[in-house]
Amino acid sequence: MTYCLGIKIDDGLVFCSDSRTNAGADQVSAFSKAHQFSIPGERHLVLLSAGNLATTQAVVDTIHRDLREDAKVTINKLNYLADIADYVGQLSLQTQQKYAPTGEEAGFNAEATFILGGQIRHDDPELYLVYPEGNHIRASNQHPFLQIGETKYGKPILDRIIEHSTPWETAMRCALVSMDSTIRSNATVGPPIELIFLRRDALNKTQVYYRYEQDSVYLMELREAWNEAVVAAFTSLPGPVFEDP
């Protein structure tokens, strides 16, 4: 499984992803699920992936191959993020359709889901979720974050903290806390954790990228501090008046 998260705030876009992949309990590995594409000063895009690893790798490889062969449609030629979301959706569908029939009856699932975010020139930064069916939805001010993979454990803290006006440092910390809750409750999500911030209008002239390994001191401190703070918060709750039976 996987947990990836994109947040669209006034400051720009925050992305967070884990790196654990598994095909059964015997095949657990670490693969980065965060892919970046850039024309410095013109556009910067981040693509996060969840689902079948073969499908997501094939999609990312095809994006690179299209760029290298200067295909008619490439991630650098399309001028709207919505069109790029569509392009990713089509590549994903094509890959799924190629392999699905062979394994369908054996419970094989080639589906993949993507979060695509970025900015092209001085258009507003945008954030999309691309479904396995190839269609997509967009984050809005009312719904400023999108999640893929193992999304539920980490959603409550996002629901409480994230608004479009949330400062970027807060959004990044919240992304890490959301990731930590997921890792704690689900064994198929794990470090290294990648954390990216695309500042509005920076267009990759500056880049904020963090990678936290399993033994990251900050990640361990954050985990411990958050656990202590949540337990203290819980203990501070107003005494419920349960009569002793």
Added chain:
Amino acid sequence: MTYCLGIKIDDGLVFCSDSRTNAGADQVSAFSKAHQFSIPGERHLVLLSAGNLATTQAVVDTIHRDLREDAKVTINKLNYLADIADYVGQLSLQTQQKYAPTGEEAGFNAEATFILGGQIRHDDPELYLVYPEGNHIRASNQHPFLQIGETKYGKPILDRIIEHSTPWETAMRCALVSMDSTIRSNATVGPPIELIFLRRDALNKTQVYYRYEQDSVYLMELREAWNEAVVAAFTSLPGPVFEDP
């Protein structure tokens, strides 16, 4: 959807369930999902249900009918909680098999899942989860809680707080907080909330039962206090050292 939770602690057993059922967005109703069966002084059992409402109602009705008709096997005649879990599983399977073939191709799903807990005489209190397939697992000291329905949003706080030695008032408060996180993040889970505590060896001579309606003052206070406490906990986290890009 539904969210039900059972906790097995040294003090006894805690149960919490929501009451929202829905069959599409137009058919949202409130049904209690907590069913109690008792021979005062001899046994007390709680059954929580999730899944297809027709299936869960049919199972509970059959349990009552078997009692009324003094069938060969009833919930009062079986002397081990494991056997009662098996009995519930078989009733569930029979109901599912009766209706499944008619709707299978239309995406119809007759599956149901149950949490069964209680105490028979002075045997240890036990807590079971009965799967749609009719088989079951048991809570242990290492894994002292079981959840059914929309389980993920409310799991992180249980992972942090609940141990077998947790006092019953704390376990009840934690169950409500877990329920609140679920309600906040998922529109298909909602009040009234039922909360039950079976004290070890009380065997229904005393009974702790709370029902919180949508407009419950305590539920609203708890929700607000918990939200404030979590946001404060989050704000208190050690400053991450993100360099400004």
